[in-house]
Structures are given as structure tokens and as C-alpha cells.
Amino acid sequence: MKTSVAPSREELVGRAKDLAPLLSKNALWQEENRILHDDTIQAMTDAGLLKMTLPARYGGYECDTTTLVDVLSEIALGDGAASWTATVWTLSNWLTGLLPDEVQDEVFGSGEVRISGTFAPNAVGVPTSGGVVLNGQWGFNSGARQSSWNAHAAVRVVEGQQPEPVLVLLPMSDLEIVDDWDSTGLRGTGSVTTVAKDVFVPDSRILPMMPVMQEGRHSSVINAGSPLWRVPFLPWACAVTSSTAYGLARAANAAFMERLPTRKITYTDYEHQAHAPLTHIQIAEATARTDEAGFHAHRLATRVDTKAPGEPWSVQDRVTSRLDLGLTIQRAKESVDILNNASGASSVRMTVPIQRIARDIHTSSLHAFAHPDTNLELYGRVACGLEPNTQFL
Numbered sequence: 001m002k003t004s005v006a007p008s009r010e011e012l013v014g015r016a017k018d019l020a021p022l023l024s025k026n027a028l029w030q031e032e033n034r035i036l037h038d039d040t041i042q043a044m045t046d047a048g049l050l051k052m053t054l055p056a057r058y059g060g061y062e063c064d065t066t067t068l069v070d071v072l073s074e075i076a077l078g079d080g081a082a083s084w085t086a087t088v089w090t091l092s093n094w095l096t097g098l099l100p101d102e103v104q105d106e107v108f109g110s111g112e113v114r115i116s117g118t119f120a121p122n123a124v125g126v127p128t129s130g131g132v133v134l135n136g137q138w139g140f141n142s143g144a145r146q147s148s149w150n151a152h153a154a155v156r157v158v159e160g161q162q163p164e165p166v167l168v169l170l171p172m173s174d175l176e177i178v179d180d181w182d183s184t185g186l187r188g189t190g191s192v193t194t195v196a197k198d199v200f201v202p203d204s205r206i207l208p209m210m211p212v213m214q215e216g217r218h219s220s221v222i223n224a225g226s227p228l229w230r231v232p233f234l235p236w237a238c239a240v241t242s243s244t245a246y247g248l249a250r251a252a253n254a255a256f257m258e259r260l261p262t263r264k265i266t267y268t269d270y271e272h273q274a275h276a277p278l279t280h281i282q283i284a285e286a287t288a289r290t291d292e293a294g295f296h297a298h299r300l301a302t303r304v305d306t307k308a309p310g311e312p313w314s315v316q317d318r319v320t321s322r323l324d325l326g327l328t329i330q331r332a333k334e335s336v337d338i339l340n341n342a343s344g345a346s347s348v349r350m351t352v353p354i355q356r357i358a359r360d361i362h363t364s365s366l367h368a369f370a371h372p373d374t375n376l377e378l379y380g381r382v383a384c385g386l387e388p389n390t391q392f393l
Helices: 009-018 020-033 038-046 065-078 080-096 101-108 209-215 233-241 243-262 277-306 315-341 353-365 372-383
Strands: 115-118 123-128 131-141 149-156 164-171 176-178 192-202 206-208
Touching: 009 020, 009 065, 020 038, 020 065, 020 080, 020 353, 038 080, 065 080, 065 233, 065 243, 065 277, 080 101, 080 115, 080 149, 080 164, 080 233, 080 243, 080 353, 115 131, 123 164, 123 192, 131 149, 131 164, 164 192, 164 209, 206 209, 233 243, 233 277, 233 315, 243 277, 243 315, 243 353, 277 315, 315 353, 315 372
Parallel strands: 115 149, 123 149
Antiparallel strands: 123 131, 131 192, 149 164, 164 206, 176 192
């Protein structure tokens, strides 16, 4: 095992910024092939951007939440699909860090490893000697074909007891892949469906889900003292998953401003789009919404980072975290929509980045956990004195 000293936040953000030209260049290939380009993965690996939630004893950085938001959003300036897939690998590394230390040795000890996963409990585990036999499938499994392990939610069914949501870790070799990812946005994430058929999962690679989600309770002895694993998963995950949308809003602004000097407004007297008062308003409104998205993403990350280890998270804290996630997505999408609408008919060409950015953020805004309507309603329920209508807090 090796222990590493984490680079500074500024260093990691700078590394992500340096990758933008390569990520942008590979984006069109990824759209056509519905998977990340090998060079994209290698570049993120070489820059250390996939080590941010890897335990330090395996060479990881154990980064704080604000660093994760800043780095993952910076990746999105180059390509949204790369940012989202890196986000999934980042989340799944963290979840694996909850498992017993001997399991982590098995998974992380072999060197560079990528773990994908989903959190909808779409499989059933039936207890057997030493573990469960698992059957089911998980859709939207981003990065699965380029991962060696999968961390998934499932339901453990014991006769005479209530079904128990659990987290299970499986080698990809135990799963079948259904290549059904043919989407309008985030095409490069390769978010295929994976299927388990009578797969044995040992008890050492199973954790009760609700203690994991709500309290960050885990089975690792070594990671127990690390600040990274002393936070509840869901508020932390809200912050991390907000990153791609925030980065895409910034990417839309950059893409729009790059084309602006060469554009006019056809069928008007404006020879330069930049001279039109409407353009001035559009840029200002989009900038304001991007800034608001960044405010909510960073407010949430700061809340996670500044909570004292072991300090309780109230229901209000938790629904505010969901609110910040929803508002990050909402404001970011509004910003992109304004600039996409202002980009004219020429922007529908596949080679013009803003149309891809618009499709990517639309797709990410529909994610069930991140959807603004769901998160705003949840916050409003609690503000009105009602109980939350979800366990995912």
C-alpha cells in the first residue's frame, strides 16, 4: 500500500482545466460511440482526477467536498459526459470505502480501478450461506463498460421480515451488459443496463443502505477516522452530483462568447449580434443564473465541509441539501437554455458545442434524485410542517 499527499484544490482544478481541449476534441467521437474515449479516461487518470475519493493508503487524495465540486465542474467545461462519468466513479469509490478493509484491499489494492454504480434498489437478494443470491437489473449505469466493479442498491428479502434495502458490490464480470444507451444527451456516459442472474454476493460486500445513506455508517476500521467518511452520504452526494450541471452552465457561456464575434442576427440590420440590446440582456440573465447555480452548489459543499464530525444532520439540514441540488440544476439549465436560444439556427450542427451542452444539461436535469421539481416540493413539504415523503435524505 502507498500513502499520498493530496494536491491542493488549486492544483487539481488547474489539471482539470488543462484537459478541456482534449475533452472537447473527443466529445463528438463519444456522442457517436456512446462511451468515453480511452484517451479521455487516460487523461483524467494521469491527472489524478479519479483519485479524489480513493483512500490515501491506496494513493488517493480524500478531497473535501468543495474541491470535488470545483474539479468535477471544471471537467464539464470540456465535456459533460466526462464530468458525469467521473462523478459516478467518485461517488462509487466513496461507497466502497465504507466496506470492510479487507474488501477495499481486494478492490483498490490491484492498482487503478474504476467503480460505477446506481442507487435504485432494482434487484432482490435472497439470503444463503455466507451472503445472498442476487437477481435483478440496473439501468442508467454510467461508465459500467469501462469499470471493473459495480456498487448497487438492492433489497435483501428475509422470510417473515420487512425487505431491507442494501448496498452490494459486484465485480463487473458477474454481470451481463445490455447495450441500450441511445439517448439524446450525455451520450458519452455509456449508461447501459447491467443484469444479475443468480449472482452470489458475500456478506462482506453487503451493507444496510439506510444507515449508509443517512448516517455514513460503515464497516471500515481504517476509514472511520477520515473526515471524508464521517459525513452522511446523501447530503454529500447532493453536492457532488450538482457539479456537472454547474460546469455545463459555465461551458455554455464560454461556447456562446467564443462564437459571438463572428455572428450577426439574420433578417435584421444587426451586422453584429454583440451590438443588439437583446444580446446584452441574454448574456446578463444567463450569467446571473450561472452565478446562482454556483452559489447553491458551493453553499451545499460548504455545509458538508464545515459540519463538525459526528454533528447531527437535522431534517431541515437534509432537505436544504436537496433544495440546493435542485436549484443548482434549475438555475444552470435556465442559463444554458437562454444562451442556446440565442445561438441561432447554425448552432444545431453537431459540431457546434452549445447544442450538445443543452442536450446534456436537459438529460441531467431529469435525473430522479436531482430533478428540481422533486427537490423543491420536498423542501416545501417540510417548511409547511409535513413529514418528508422520501427516505432518501
